[in-house]
Amino acid sequence: MLVMGEVHTALLQNSGEIQEPVCRQVLGLMAGETVRVSRRPIAHALSPDLLTGVDCRLPSASQARVRAVGTVVSRCAITGGRVAQGSSYVRVERAAVDRRLSWSHYLSRPGVAEVLGKAKAGDLAAGFLDGAPPDCLDLGAISGRFLDLAQSSPLLDRRAPFRIPRTRLRWVTEVGEPSIRFTLHSDQVRTVRIAHPEPFTPALAALCEDLALHDWLLTTLLVLVERAGIGSAPGAQAAAKLAPAVDHLLHLWMPGAHVGESLAPYWESLDRRPGFTRQWRTLEDRVRDQVALNTLTLLSITAQTGRRCQ
Amino acid sequence: MLIFAISDKGGTGRSVTSTNIGYRHALQGNDVCYLDFDFGSPTAGAIFSVSSVARGTRNGGLHEYLRGGCAEPHRVDVWTESDREGLRTKPPGAGRLVLLPGSEGGGELSAVDDEMVRRCVQLFGRLEEEFDLCMVDVSAGRSFTAEMVLQASVRLPSIPFRWLVFHRWTRQHIIAADGLVTGADGLLDAGARFGHDPEELRDRIRFVRTAVLEPDAAELVGLRDEQRAWLSACDAELRELAGRHGVGRTAMLGKVPLDPVLQWREQLISDEDVLASKIANAETAAAFDELAKKIVDDSAWEGL
Amino acid sequence: MTSVNAAFGELAAERRIASAPLSHVSIELGHLYMEDFEAGPERLREQFGRVAPWAAAVRSGWQRRIPGGRARVSTCFLIDDYFSRFSTPAELVPMVLEAAAEHDLSIDYLARESSCAEADGVELARLVEGRLVDDPPPGTTGSRPPVKETGWLCNGSRSPRPGSVQAMGPAQRWAPPVQNAKRGHSIFVDVELWDENGGRRTWSCPFLAAVWQLLRLGMLRTEGELPLRPVPAGASWPARWDDLPPIVQLNDQAAPFSAYTTLSVLSPRFLPVELAVRTVLSQVAVDAEVLEQVRRRSDGEGVALEDEIVDRVTYVFG
Structure with missing residues (x-):
């Protein structure tokens, strides 16, 4: 139906930029999983993808009660050894049956939340981009915690060169004629709405992380x-x-x-x-x-x- | 930098003094955040003249946040949300001034669990990323709130923190302030239990005297000589007592003179209150300004 | 020349996941504890006697299922050297093999239980612990981290703790625990994963058994590589358990150790353990890439697999 995500971006809490080996340790959030690092054209390190289970309402512009069950994919990234990000997204799909199944069913489809009952993609997208009410899926809180994981690493000295608030970018992608809409909300909140002709791939999440990074820089x-x-x-x-x-x-x-x-x-x-x-x-x-x-x-x-x- | 504001007893003017210090620090160009951890009576909103949160907030107060009731605490930008016209525009060169109000109808914590400490650590860590100074009003006396922040600060070894102990200039207050720091289950004792180094912790604690009436103050001009002599003797006695209790000059960061404005209406004292309407004394504003500088001035915090 | 197609790759930026060779089914012929050993070889012979017909049935079932009857079936046997150390490989292994042979059972692979905790410097149990994704009770929005009892894993919501968190506030009342995926009534399961004594962690038997199942299903990787590979048996059996490889291949013609599915033949006394194992397994998030590899292979072979890992694990209790 649609994919929704939220990226939080912050200045890494260290006096200087950190080097690749430190990046690897800071982002090594799961035993036995490698941190992906690319060095060109700019150093970029990505933690393994981790899952968080959710079973709750989805935000909806029409206040419809839409329940979804599944897992959210999250990760941390550090760019240039200087900027840290916590990023989460979830693919929202229609469930085959309208009741909650055993948890192993949802773990066999990592990163998917299944909607029990009827829902309209546009309604969910608008509800999510508006900012979710308290009892709804809170991707922001999950991304915030992932960013905390990097920021609170004992390998960082916490003597950042300046103080600056985190920014948060909420995004939604749907299948459709290519288009992108970037909106500045408050001082810290931005939204991005993307239509893409092909089915979702994680590359779209990477695009949104890149947009969030550059918006934060600016x-x-x-x-x-x-x-x-x-x-x-x-x-x-x-x-x-x-x-x-x-x-x-x-x-x-x-x-x-x-x-x-x-x-x-x-x-x-x-x-x-x-x-x-x-x-x-x-x-x-x-x-x-x-x-x-x-x-x-x-x-x-x-x-x-x-x-x-x- | 985290500043924990605590007082030996209620009614010392801890909240009004710490808010004024925060306000002055923001005027000096720093980004400041004020956390109302006085859960039993969250009234910082009233001091900042933000009537919507005068007695705490109904949604997303700090109390609710620490109990896990909301993902992030409610924030109030004082420069835009204060009801006082003089506060509602950010002066040029000033930093941000943000209030995190308590929960309306909240009560003192009746226990501290690990989850609460974890949330407190998360909050301090995140605020430290964006604010130069976080002023935390910890309420009066030994409390679970004080216990919680002692535990939280142990888990944030690279975030600097300091304690301000507010007390009035009387016999009972001097003894009580000393007891709160060095007594059984006081800050040093409890702090050591949670993993603080007592020596290091002691170096991070300073006293602030509030509502001080100096024997040579202008208010005392009309007094008889006998009264003045008696006051002077009292003051000397208190100084001696304070010295004996480790609350003397060396451990003191500053003092705030008695000011009718602070006594009758707890509020921020702006330069306008001093210069234009002249309801507040210039000495009071100067004392706040001085304290706002000293809290981050390392030379005022060298080992005792 | 107007344009050039440039290609640039960085190996460290890519994720490479090794694939495991896979049988159709891995049959566990037995799991030997000290108490079984102390009961003497007769107990072992009895056990193999009970297992043999089931193993044969499963083997022929898969042979019927696979075109041409070319089912790949491997057998394994697990010895506990983690919770208690007894006897020596030199003394015990020949006895086990002999008892199996009496019932025409051939053991292809022999494994030590402690390898499920740690083997060759890889802490398998830690790998699996890192992949646990807690079953969320309804109302879990992600706004707070999952409620955890350190070292425990359950399939629902625990009873709330009594007491109040606010001075003069209302006290919380007792409420029963609830299973998340309950049908009408709850079967609430809370599994102890490990405990610690003097800083040393001891993994629980069900948790190691869950690791063992995942290992047999070829679902574990460390840094993209298979964490353990079977080692052919040497000419003689060592005198110390630590000198025995984590997984020994006894039969050089054997089908691969790991398989699409597993079967364990167990005494009913292991029922509670296996309930706990299933509770753990249904909360392990296997790497999506590994899942996809296995699915592609099985599809290619025309073998339909259950979507959920836990459903690929089967038992015979008898």
């Missing part, structure tokens, strides 16, 4: 630029406040790096409108200009003092 850089108070604060102070952005963020922008070829057009269309990369480049230029300007000022002061001493 959101965070905007906050850092705002905090720097460019124009109102003294240049040196603004430059100092922008230093963490230069040290930890600017090199991480790599849209679509781990998204399959066939899904690349979704990223490209978002980059045309609203133009994520365009906004990022502008901000990046602003940050670099500030830092450069401050360096020039410092240089000229040094030169002047030098002349006076002669």
Whole structure:
């Protein structure tokens, strides 16, 4: 029927970026399961997929009582040794019988939640993207806990270079003519609605994780630029406040790096409108200009003092 | 940084002082979060003038969160939700100021189980990611709430934390404040039981005197010489008593003068209250400002 | 030249899962505990005598099912060296083989129970523990982590704990435990998976038996590889259990150790243990890739398998 997911993204709670062996340990959430690591074009480590059992109502825009039973797939990712994500999704399908079966039935279809009774995909999608009421499936809580697993690893020193809230991105994919809709809600909440002509594959979840990562980068850089108070604060102070952005963020922008070829057009269309990369480049230029300007000022002061001493 | 605010007894002005410190810290440009862990009477909402949560919140209060009733506690952005016009716009350069209210009709915890400590750890860990300072109002005296945060802070070894013990400047309060820290089942005793190093824990505890009437204060100008001499003698006696009980100057982080505004209506003291309407004393605002700096100033927290 | 198709791969970014060779059925001819051993060889002979007709029936059943009668059937025998250590391989193994032979039973594979806990540096029990996905009671939204009693696993909701969590709040009343998938009334099962003494963990007998079943079904992997492979028997039997490989292949013509399905012939006294084993098995999430591999192979052979792992495990109690 449809697939729904939620990705939480945060600054990894460590003073510097972490290297691959540490990434492997932080993300080694299951004995005997390998952490998948790719190094190009940017380091990206993915924990094994873990399951969480659920038996509850699904959010529905029409407030219909729709019960689903099954398992949610979750994982953690660390990109560039710097940004951590907790991600969960579930494929919602119609059950063959309208009563709860033994648990082993659901475990034989990992990542699927079966709807007992009638439900409309569009109604569930809208209900989910609006934010679920308390007694409904809570993918956000599951993703939040997976992100906690990475963030609370004893291998991290918890001395992050700056404080920044997590962002959460809820997404839904359905089968249909290709389209993508990205919506900013509050300061931290975003939604993405994707229609894709082919049946669901985990690559779509990876696309949403990549969107969440880049949206977080953009959101965070905007906050850092705002905090720097460019124009109102003294240049040196603004430059100092922008230093963490230069040290930890600017090199991480790599849209679509781990998204399959066939899904690349979704990223490209978002980059045309609203133009994520365009906004990022502008901000990046602003940050670099500030830092450069401050360096020039410092240089000229040094030169002047030098002349006076002669 | 986590700051745990506790007092020896009720009525010390712990909540109003700690909210004001949090407020000042936010004005100084830091992102601040205030957690109302005073479960028996969650009134931080009233102090921040957020009437919708004046007596706690009905949905998603901290109490409910710790019992597992909701996945995430309710948050109130003071800069947008306060009823006081003077607070409703974030001053330029100020950080975030977020209140996590208690649950309306909540009661003191009657026990602490492992699940509750786990949730508390999760909460502190997550808030630490986004806030420079989390001020936790732990309520008065020995409580399960104090026990819970002692246990939670042991499990977060890399998150720095400090305790502020609020007390009034009287004989009974000085003795009680010392007892709360060093007495049987006090912070050090219970802390050691949960795995804190008592020496290290002691270094993380400082006292804050509230509603202090200085013998040379302006309010005392009309007093007779005999009264002033008596007050002075009392003060000296209390200083000596405080020194003996380890509540003296070295262990003190600061003091807040007696201010009618704080006595009659517990509220945030804004610069407007001092400069424009002049209902509050400049000394009071200055004391809060000073404390807001000192709580994160490592030199004020060097070993005793 | 206008465009070039570029291909780039990173091995560390891919998941590679080895496939296990599979028989149609793995028959467990017996499970030897110290008390059986102490009862003498007569007890063993009796046991094999009871098992032999069932084993033959299952073998011929599969031969009828498979076109051309080419059913792959392997047999195995498990010796407990985990809960108690008795005798030596040199003394015990020949006695077991002899007793089996008297009833025309051939044991293809001999395994040690402690290998289900740990063998060759791989902690199989930990692998399985990591794959447990708790059966969620209705109303489980994911907003909190599953309610767990450390070291226990159940098939429903336990009784709430008495007491109240808030000063002056109402106390909670007793309520019965409830099975999640109950039909009318509950059969609530709560299984102890392990206990710890002085920091040393001892896995429970049902949990190790669940590991044993998963091993026989070829469902376990570590770092994508098979955790244990049978080792051909040496010329002589060692004097210490630790010197015996975890799984010894006694018959070099034997069909593969792991199989699509398993059959265990057991005394009825093991019924409660096996109920516990099934409770555990129905909460183990086998790797989706492994499930898919097995399904593809069985489909290719025209063998229809039950969807659920626990239904591929069968018993004869007698």
